[in-house]
Amino acid sequence: xxxxxxxxxxxxxxxxxxxxxxxxxxxxxxxxxxxxxxxxxxxxxxxxxxxxxxxxxxxxxxxxxxxxxxxxxxxxxxxxxxxxxxxxxxxxxxxxxxxxxxxxxxxxxxxxxxxxxxxxxxxxxxxxxxxxxxxx
Numbered sequence: 001x002x003x004x005x006x007x008x009x010x011x012x013x014x015x016x017x018x019x020x021x022x023x024x025x026x027x028x029x030x031x032x033x034x035x036x037x038x039x040x041x042x043x044x045x046x047x048x049x050x051x052x053x054x055x056x057x058x059x060x061x062x063x064x065x066x067x068x069x070x071x072x073x074x075x076x077x078x079x080x081x082x083x084x085x086x087x088x089x090x091x092x093x094x095x096x097x098x099x100x101x102x103x104x105x106x107x108x109x110x111x112x113x114x115x116x117x118x119x120x121x122x123x124x125x126x127x128x129x130x131x132x133x134x135x136x
Contacts, residue, residue, distance in 0.1 A: 002064060002132060003030065003047075005096025010043060013088035019081045033071055035119055041072040041081050048127075059134055061103070068126045075113065075122045082111050082124035089128060096132075103131040 010016050011025035019041055020027035027042040034042070050064035068089075070081035092105040108127040115122055 001098055002062075002096070002100055002130060004098050005100050005102065006045065006066065006130070008097040009092060010085065010088060013084070015084040016043075016081070016088050019077070019084055033069070037073060037121075040121060041070070041077050043081070043085065044069040044071060062130075062132050062134065064130045064132070065108075066128050066130055068128065070124045070126070071121055073121060075115075078113070078122040078124040079111075082126055085126060086110070101133050103133070105130050 007025055007028050010028055017023050021039050021042055027039065029042060029044050031044065031046045033039065033044040045066055045068045048065050048067050050062065052062050053060040068082075068085055070078050070085060072078040072081060086107060089105045090107045093102055096102055106129045108129065111124045111126050113122070113124050
């Protein structure tokens with residue numbers, strides 16, 4: 001699945017993992033990140049849109065829009081993690097861990113900054129289009 005492939009790209013990148021609290025995929029969460037400060041910095045992601053171009057024989061080219069949130073206890077931490085994610089993912093193409101063929105990962109904007117008053121954590125949001133075909 002594209003979810004597992006996305007996580008594998010980020011978890012395989014030394015620049016990303018060097019900044020994560022656990023240093024591996026255990027700091028990458030789908031949709032909901034923990035509230036415990038020891039879990040930060042971390043990454044949250046969710047798929048927020050997409051489309052497909054089916055053919056008579058296959059489901060065709062898929063285009064998923066994914067939101068990646070880089071969380072940290074400081075604004076600099078969130079910014080640095082987002083920059084590492086950008087370097088790892090923007091323009092990536094190739095086979096993912098599940099066999100999905102990722103044609104391109106295109107960044108939509110360089111990031112939007114947020115601060116959560118409740119949790120006191122900082123977040124930089126990135127969005128990408130992932131263009132891919134399902135494995136056969």
